Amino acid sequence: MTMIKCISPVNGEVYAERPAMPLELAKQAVAHARLAQKNWARRPIEERVKLVLAGVARLNEMVDEVVPELAWQMGRPVRYGGEFKGFNERSNYVASIAADALKPIIVEESDRFERRIEREPHGVVFVIAPWNYPYMTAINTVAPALMAGNTVIIKHASQTILVGERMVRAFIEAGVPADVFQNLFLDHDTTAALIAAKSFDFINFTGSVEGGRSIERAAAGTFTGLGLELGGKDPGYVMEDADLDAAVDTLMDGATYNSGQCCCGIERIYVHESLYDAFVEKSVAWVSNYKLGNPLDPETTLGPMANKRFAATVRQQVADAVSKGAKALIDPKLFPQDDGGAYLAPQVLVDVDHSMEFMREETFGPAVGIMKVKNDAEAIELMNDCQYGLTVSLWTNDADRASRIGRDLETGTVFMNRADYLDPALCWTGVKETGRGGSLSILGFHNLTRPKSYHLKKVTA
């Protein structure tokens, strides 16, 4: 029997393991989800929304277990208290718009005709979730999919193997029927075989570009709808009129929070030449304040990366950049806890350029490169010189200028004077290799349902 294991970054030992489900059993679980779906969809939407929110509330009651469990699984310091803020904000927001987002579009309601477009659930929705924000990324699809009348099967990342299990337990304890929301422990082959067998009516995959490609290949020819939320290399651009302290604070937090393991984390920063020196100096001071250590210690502000192989990628990219002329500004002596494995000191690099992998490939760690630019045109060219496009963070006091620049940017979201935040009222989406589709907002509901047109002619004369 294959075991799926979570190796804890805290001590490098197996923290949790579960047997991978054999294909035949997984197919049965999908069949149960399909059977349950029609009844679930027939329930009034208010009832579905209420049950989902009850599941969210039940999970909140588990906070004392969830927070240390997250620290053990993926290394986030307990002082940050889990993901409840974003998890609840997103759930409550989608609940507040569900009825409106799913209501029919009435084209005509007259003595002669009824013409309207209704939104129907897809059926069985498959959610494949990553470990970096394991609750928040999952709820983005789980909550609206269930509210819209789909049944949901979740397969969570091996690194956060307990998260899907816990979410489902909370929802079932809150009254969601067991076949409506199921967690399956699946290896890659079984996942691909289920997808290829047309088991699902819609798949939302959040994870790496490589993972996204595998899922797209598995789904080829099945016509299963796919939402792909993949990697990023998000830039910040600090203009000459920016609030410098606010820019340093938000961009450095965006670059390093969660050990830099955020899909919309800031990975490269372009600063107008007039602010460059001050920005670099303040950024180095900001980052130097971190306390790297055991995430279970309430004093720790920077935990280990989720796995030593992720830290190895960051180390390799930084070393490569330095060998090509980049300068590393954070003194390693400030972070004696860096063990060469999962515990990794943060880093700020200058004298970087786009010939370096560090400035073009996803780093997904607490390291950021800063470059000087002369004007908007140069910044736009550099920001677009990348195969990813999730968010861009612009720093200026001029909203018109930000909008103007935004029109030229190849990205899913344009932020001004903020970063690394997911607004559930807006569509979360990416361009280029960051993927396709969109979640949350009214458009997220549209992506989790399909249109059905009613054209009813009441008089035959």
Ligand code: NAP
């Ligand atoms: P990952 O290795 O691609 O894994 C993501 C999920 O997909 C996991 O559940 C993983 O399962 C599964 N998976 C990967 N390859 C698979 C395959 N061939 N067949 C079946 N399942 C497969 O990504 P990750 O390391 O967990 O997450 C980090 C990445 O996610 C980063 O690139 C980040 O930018 C991206 N991300 C993007 C967004 C966004 O909104 N765009 C949000 C969060 C994260 P196993 O763990 O069992 O391999």
